[in-house]
Amino acid sequence: MSHPKRAEIFTRDAERTTWHDETLWFVRQKRDKAVYAVPEFQELRELASQIKTHTLSRLADYLEQFEAQAKANGVHVHWASNAEEHNAIVLDIIRQQNATSIVKSKSMLTEECHLNPYLLRHGVEIVDTDLGERIVQLRQESPSHLVLPAIHLKKEDVGATFFKHLGTAEGEVDPQVLTEAARQHLRARFLAAEVAISGVNFAIAETGSVVVCTNEGNADLAVNLARVHIASMGIEKLIPRLSDLSVFTRLLARSATGQPATTYTSHFSRPAAGKELHVILVDNGRTQQLGRPDFRASLKCIRCGACMNTCPVYRRSGGHSYDFTVPGPIGAILSPNIDMRQHASLPFASTLCGSCTDVCPVKIDIHTQLYKWRQVIAAADEIPASKKWSMRLLSRVLARPAMYELGGKFARTSLRFVPHALTHAPGYNPWAIARELPEPPPQSFREWFKQTNPKP
Amino acid sequence: MTATARERILAATRANHFEANPLPTVPQFTGNDSVERFTEVLQSIGGKLCAYQHASHWPK
Numbered sequence: 001m002s003h004p005k006r007a008e009i010f011t012r013d014a015e016r017t018t019w020h021d022e023t024l025w026f027v028r029q030k031r032d033k034a035v036y037a038v039p040e041f042q043e044l045r046e047l048a049s050q051i052k053t054h055t056l057s058r059l060a061d062y063l064e065q066f067e068a069q070a071k072a073n074g075v076h077v078h079w080a081s082n083a084e085e086h087n088a089i090v091l092d093i094i095r096q097q098n099a100t101s102i103v104k105s106k107s108m109l110t111e112e113c114h115l116n117p118y119l120l121r122h123g124v125e126i127v128d129t130d131l132g133e134r135i136v137q138l139r140q141e142s143p144s145h146l147v148l149p150a151i152h153l154k155k156e157d158v159g160a161t162f163f164k165h166l167g168t169a170e171g172e173v174d175p176q177v178l179t180e181a182a183r184q185h186l187r188a189r190f191l192a193a194e195v196a197i198s199g200v201n202f203a204i205a206e207t208g209s210v211v212v213c214t215n216e217g218n219a220d221l222a223v224n225l226a227r228v229h230i231a232s233m234g235i236e237k238l239i240p241r242l243s244d245l246s247v248f249t250r251l252l253a254r255s256a257t258g259q260p261a262t263t264y265t266s267h268f269s270r271p272a273a274g275k276e277l278h279v280i281l282v283d284n285g286r287t288q289q290l291g292r293p294d295f296r297a298s299l300k301c302i303r304c305g306a307c308m309n310t311c312p313v314y315r316r317s318g319g320h321s322y323d324f325t326v327p328g329p330i331g332a333i334l335s336p337n338i339d340m341r342q343h344a345s346l347p348f349a350s351t352l353c354g355s356c357t358d359v360c361p362v363k364i365d366i367h368t369q370l371y372k373w374r375q376v377i378a379a380a381d382e383i384p385a386s387k388k389w390s391m392r393l394l395s396r397v398l399a400r401p402a403m404y405e406l407g408g409k410f411a412r413t414s415l416r417f418v419p420h421a422l423t424h425a426p427g428y429n430p431w432a433i434a435r436e437l438p439e440p441p442p443q444s445f446r447e448w449f450k451q452t453n454p455k456p
Numbered sequence: 457m458t459a460t461a462r463e464r465i466l467a468a469t470r471a472n473h474f475e476a477n478p479l480p481t482v483p484q485f486t487g488n489d490s491v492e493r494f495t496e497v498l499q500s501i502g503g504k505l506c507a508y509q510h511a512s513h514w515p516k
């Protein structure tokens with residue numbers, strides 16, 4: 001299903017659409033307030049961009065440095081070319097431990113690899129411990145936002161989900177009561193966990209350590225209680241030095257939620273005595289994206305979600321309309337790299353207003369890349385036939401002034417006689433579903449100009 | 457012999473290395489009064505700053 005079709009499903013609930021739009025705009029405004037309070041914010045963005053570009057330019061060297069340091073720290077380092085290899089490594093570690101109780105904190109990479117359904121198919125149940133992630137897991141949905149996975153849901157939806165799965169009272173919608181219920185439910189899982197899986201926000205080549213940023217502290221609790229910690233990371237998460245981290249931690253939380261810092265910024269360098277720390281370095285299409293000069297800057301992404309909060313299309317179409325692990329403008333750049341045919345409509349889910357580029361803390365030229373993907377997709381003949389032919393026709397008309405003038409005259413005249421029901425028929429003119437066509441003017445601008453400015 | 461995932465990833469990554477800027481130096485940003493900033497942010501999130509000369513002065 002294309003993005004417009006899925007967006008149509010989301011926008012059927014006009015009240016939810018407006019509320020979703022306003023909520024994310026509120027987060028964007030919080031971001032602005034936090035950003036304006038840091039005089040060197042633009043300098044930090046430039047530094048972050050340069051550090052990431054430099055790292056990507058010699059990524060193999062930094063990967064080797066990271067591996068050597070991590071191994072010297074007693075960390076088990078694994079490599080996975082794709083999602084299948086990643087999932088198999090995780091399952092293997094779980095089986096070696098004879099573990100049955102697995103918890104996971106927020107990790108978009110494991111979502112991308114579809115780890116949960118894979119483990120379930122192999123008889124292993126995994127519990128997401130981030131509150132938003134747990135809510136969507138109970139509903140058998142995917143996260144709809146990078147940072148706010150359940151932002152598409154209202155407290156009434158959460159109440160109904162908890163009533164069904166956690167035994168809260170029917171109709172209970174008090175956020176405090178619901179959060180407490182989740183807390184009690186998750187506490188038992190934390191205590192029983194034998195293996196804890198986490199994502200990675202940054203991996204430092206110089207020290208061989210990984211850094212996990214959370215607000216709920218669930219990752220810290222889980223990995224400290226469990227015997228084994230598995231940290232899954234995309235290979236693009238590397239930064240060269242510990243001193244580089246300060247640049248990114250100052251940008252990440254401010255860009256994401258308008259906080260000065262995430263509540264927890266935890267460094268994992270070596271396993272605690274008697275425990276194991278595994279790091280899985282995952283490619284899954286990243287080296288392919290690295291090989292596309294026009295699109296490799298997308299690998300600088302630190303998954304803050306700011307481009308989603310600001311995007312007028314994302315805010316009014318919801319994260320699930322993208323049907324990709326990473327939604328929003330950045331997802332629309334990353335997804336065609338994985339499967340261009342399946343995600344061909346995503347680079348078109350943008351007004352190209354450039355707001356995403358303006359807020360991106362690592363200065364990814366998001367809207368330029370969206371525009372470039374459109375050209376790649378059109379050249380590969382992956383756009384719908386109706387769009388292809390109408391664009392061809394339009395380009396012919398626009399290239400011929402006489403034909404353009406004639407077409408304009410025809411439209412102005414005919415629109416006066418065609419009934420409203422036909423000009424605004426949803427199937428024929430979707431543009432007019434929520435808009436009125438303007439009254440056709442009696443003459444074109446050129447005609448008016450000629451008339452009012454006669455040649456001397 | 458088939459290459460391991462490690463070899464495949466490193467080879468694919470190395471094949472796509474490119475010319476770029478050197479690693480920049482991260483400066484010390486010392487322009488702000490950190491106590492003032494801390495107070496400002498703390499208050500913006502509903503906190504209250506209580507300053508005492510010594511821990512023994514903290515209210516019991």
Ligand code: SF4
Pocket residue numbers: 146255300301302303304305306307308330356359360361362363364366
């Ligand atoms: S592309 Fe930029 S703004 Fe969007 S999630 Fe990534 S880092 Fe944040």
